[in-house]
Amino acid sequence: MVRNFPNLCKPIKIGNVTFRNRMFSAPMGGTDITADCCIGRGSTAFYELRAKGGAAAVTISECMVHPETDGSHAYHLDLHTPGSLSGFTYTADAIRRHGAIASVELSHSGQYAGTYLTDKGKKQGLAQYGPSAGVRPDGIEVKEMSKEMIADIVRAYGECAGLAKRAGFEMIMVHGGHGWLINQFLSPYFNHRTDEYGGSMENRVRFAREVLDSVRAAVGVGFPIEFRMSGSELFEGGYTLEDGVEIAKLLEDKIDLLHVSAGTYQRGFATTHPSMFLPHGSNVYLAAEIKKHVSIPVATLGGLNDPAMMEDIIASGKADVVYMARALLADHELPRKVMSNQEDKIVKCLRCFTCMAERATTATRRCTVNPLIGRELDGTEVIKSSNPVKVLVAGGGPGGLEAAITAAKRGHQVILCEKTDKVGGILKGEQAISFKYEMYELGETLGRQAAELGVEIRLNTTVTREYVENEKVEALIIAVGSEPIIPPIPGIDSEHVTVVNDYYLQKEKVSNDVIVIGGGLAGCEAAIHLAEEGKNVHLLEMRSELAVDSNIRHRPILLKEIEKSVQVHTEYRAIRITEEGVICADKEGKECLVPGTSVVCAVGQRALRSIAEELIDCAPYVAQIGDCVKPSTITTAVYQGYHAALDI
Incomplete structure (x- = not known):
């Protein structure tokens, strides 16, 4: 067949292993790491899902090679912990049986040991070791590693690599980036040693070379070894891209694939994992430059989710492999859809950080747009119903669309009614905000999927009790959503006032001097967008803090964007x-005047309970989902919609 993205779909041989395409699943921490740091069954299923979806390689993360000096709660691989080797074996098998190559990321946190502990207070009791002694910015003392300790850690890398190979893994990734131990040796910011491991570039690279030699001795010739590095540390005092090129040149004879990421622990989360406020592929330039100077294959990553962009990266020679993490949570079948020329069916990552916030908050995983994530053991296949019935979904927002799609997959006759002239619900308003456009696209994608599955979509149709009874349906899913809260402020109905939900329809009303009332997530994001357009923006919030409804990963990034150009009044x-x-x-x-000639009202949403309550007794099976229950998130609506349809 003629593929739409031939370079992205082309196999690649690395070492003695052939990978089925150029789309690799980046390292992601599991969902149920056991108390003694083994891979739980849920994590095995989590990684397997990406293999089933067509990724060429699936990398599990992180395996800490030396627990004695790294107390992080992550995977360990040894022969004395029951379940350690077997957990890795079952996971490698689960990945490989779907045609993907199983890889494992070997790591050591160095002076940031304990980062992955759920109880962050326990970090204070850990001994922190790095290339040099010092004090971390948070006041924790760092001890310098002795040469004997360095040698033992080097040995541990090889031992873990050998065990991973025994378990069935067919590639090893050595983590040398993001401020972890190997990066700490590479970095002049962290490494102040005066022996053979410090000073010159050759000396700072020595530890990495010894680690790679240890891994090679354990896995043998031809077994692919991948080295993950930050192309630049991207902060003052760290190494630059020019230094990154030299590091790559000094390591290429030891490895088969060079994986170029960006930033460090010091630089910040939003650079290494590009937020919605950064362009897609914002870190690709690092890999592209380094690739000019090495002869081995180079991989890149960073907010990639568009097949056309990834195809161009490969075709133009910027990189040989593209890695995705969040994009393969949002749509684990992305590679399979690319390979089969069904790219229009891809559900794109929103870069909302729900996935990472959930892991930090509850030690599980969840994805805004993919209800399977973190719950793979509950079942990943939609099973046909043995008793198909007529289903009515009231409301065409993300929850209603997900419910309609899932019910249609089960073989039910599905009618979806939307009171406006277009599906998408509250997502329709996101089309006017550049960094949230993919949320608008989500509504478009789900709408297409529903139509292709045979869902009868009735627009401009309000669902009433009489309407449902006339349709004689066996199942009703109520997804009528919410409405914006309009505070009883004198002047709120003035011509120069716009409700944030309607901004996409009334952009021309908003002048260059604008006041946003409401400092929740919606108001903050609207304020950032308006400021990016060059407007003078004031943001008003009754509480003492902004965006308290934002998740813990997105909120700090959001607040930094606010600081750049928005005048805040809490x-x-x-x-x-x-x-x-x-x-x-x-x-x-x-009393005081906040000046402005336009006002955007963004004070929150109110559940449409009266509509929902009118419909509660209209069918034998009734489910209420999403904002009509309680204003929440896209995540909640999609998850509830999926399961409401499964329960019919």
């Missing part, structure tokens, strides 16, 4: 709106 209560701006009361009750 503990300000809007009293009335005038042509000159918004009269507010500060925390002392003193």
